[in-house]
Amino acid sequence: MTAIAVLLVNGLMAAPTKVTVRVKAKDAKFIGTGIGGASVLIKNNLTGQLLANGITTGSSGDTKLILQSSLVRGQRLTDEKTAKYEAIIDINEPTLVDIEVIAPLSRRGAAIKGSTQVWLIPGKDILGEGIIIDLPGLILDILSPTSHQAIQLSSLKQDVLEFKISLTMLCGCAITKGGVWNSDEFEVKAILKKDGIETGTYSLKKLHENNLFSGELKIKETGSYELVIYAFNPKDGNAGVDKIGFVIQ
Template sequence: MKKILTILALFITATSFATPTRLLVRVKAKDAKFIGTGIGGAYVVVRNHLSGDVLSKGVTTGASGNTDLIMLSAHQRNQRLTDAKTAGFEASIDISEPLLVDVEVTAPLSRKNAAVNGSTQLWLIPGKHIEGEGLVIELPGYILDILSPTTHAFLTLPASGSLTVDVKASLTMLCGCTITKGGTWNADDIEVVVLIKKDDKPLREQRLQYSGTANIFSSPVALTEKGAYGLSVYAYDPKTGNTGVDNINFVIQ
């Protein structure tokens, strides 16, 4: 009984000095806004660096932020780009001494084919909250989806010997922000290209053009042979280095 009381006393002593310490984590798309509820949020995990134990986990919620402020205005040092509505995840961690933590994020959560990971480390100090702008982790990339042709479609080669396939893809920023001609995220700045394979051998590549509808790029592709085809569509912005890829397969019979 005495031993149990001693252990209990040590536990109470150790935990009584633990201080709840708040860490606000935000995830921002490169050359765009914050990743929040509108695109499924970002999954956040905070770990003890030494032990690997998960201290907190959750999903960023909230809005993507003010476009004019984030994208179209000059910024000064320490200027806030966020407010109470901007997407974030707040962890509350009880610590009794400075602790090095790993912060890992995956986003966008609702678009697994486009999701990418990011991570960083920082020291948490008991009672010294990291709030306001919080800890911001930036993720590069695009959300790219091939809309046409559909996955594993079977198409018939006509008697003329030439089949026109309408290759169509949807492209958005990682935060879900729209891409349009001349817009804040300008379609003219982004190369969208389809790479075509036949029977697993490179055939050719072709540029997709902005369709006039937000986020949609397309081009007719003429194919003249039966076989198993693979399409890879990539997007690349040489100014920012943002990239995105999607792949499908279909058959011409």
Template sequence: MKTLIFMAAFLFCGFTASAVETKMMIRAKARDAKFIGSSLGGAHIIVRNKVNRQILAEGNTTGSTGNTDLIMKTSKTRGTSIADPQTAGFLATIDIEEPVFVSIEVISPLNNKQAQAVVSTELWLLPGKDILGDGIILEIPGFIIDILKPRTHQYISLSSIKGKPFPFQANIVMMCGCVIDKGGIWNSDEMEVKGILKKDGKYLKDVHMSLVSTNLFEGNDLLNTPGNYELTLYAYHEKSGNTGVDKVNYVVYE
């Protein structure tokens, strides 16, 4: 009897698959720019089992934005890597017993809510079949825009600005944090940056913005009447299709 039980247990174990550690490198890359890493707070990665939505791995990308020459200036052919060992990524390590269909969700930039985008993809993950090197790269479109002037819900006395140009100011970077400069790789001359100004809910005028130093855009206009103002500031790059928006509300009072 004991012999039969032992044989049954042996056969059962022989047909039971054991979990295998499987690694997958996941990276987030800004459209028309570099990788999203530690300098920007990282991109948040979630890997789920597509069937039951169980989270299999979760974390942030860490590392550098990558090699500028390799990413932005080198001609690409099949099999050419654009990531080096320092390039930002998230290494997911997952124990699976059989092929699993997974969804990968990237939330980025993690610390800039007004610019945050979510992109995702799906693929089969096979036990023991690692996906390394460049790994899975998801592209994040857009710009990160932070309006610096005026401040949110700032109260401004009409007497202090009447007859004077009122300053508008914004900081704009690529989704990887890469710099925008005149004549640079990310050339401000190729970008349209404009503010749309409303007063008491109605369109008032456009405010044209221009680069004054790295990443910093400024414009100004005359505000001669009190009211509740809203500034919607956007950036647009026709070649890449990148867009970005930030909004601020402020009050001009007598």
């Protein structure tokens, strides 16, 4: 065997290859331990074989650096504390892989799936900033009324039912009045249905506490109701939805 052939064979020997994956909320920060992290799956694109899987851990990152700084080419958004998952994959030839992520894991009702593809070369690590996958979305939770709650019509004052939600960025970052994620930029509305038929649309107002919004529903009849609430930011397209059913007796 010639020296060139030996080199080629050696070059194709299995080599541990490190891959860093990070998951970031669109127009926000990284998804890490504080919000349950992001699930990461790395698969061989050709065979579908699962090569690695894990969860991102670490902090959501530096707000000023990520969102309030003018970045130049090559400047990092992350440091060693920023949430990531680092896989070690043994491959013996250049391999196209699919990377799939789902986040945030602690709020599965709001979790979003994202994916990308990348070529891995044996022994050529992808470290530092790594591969960053952006996920759009918002975490919206209806706090009251509660799911399937039975409410007496006679208990309502002037046929008004107050309701409340919590709204955060997908990374768990707070939405506040005039803050980095300014509540004034979000359209937050409720759609009320009775026995499957829409009866009204209502706007919510921001409460003093971080993330909290409230509104009032006009209800005059007993029956089964469904409450659908959405939040939308036209500047970046982020949206979140939650829905519950409740009964007026």
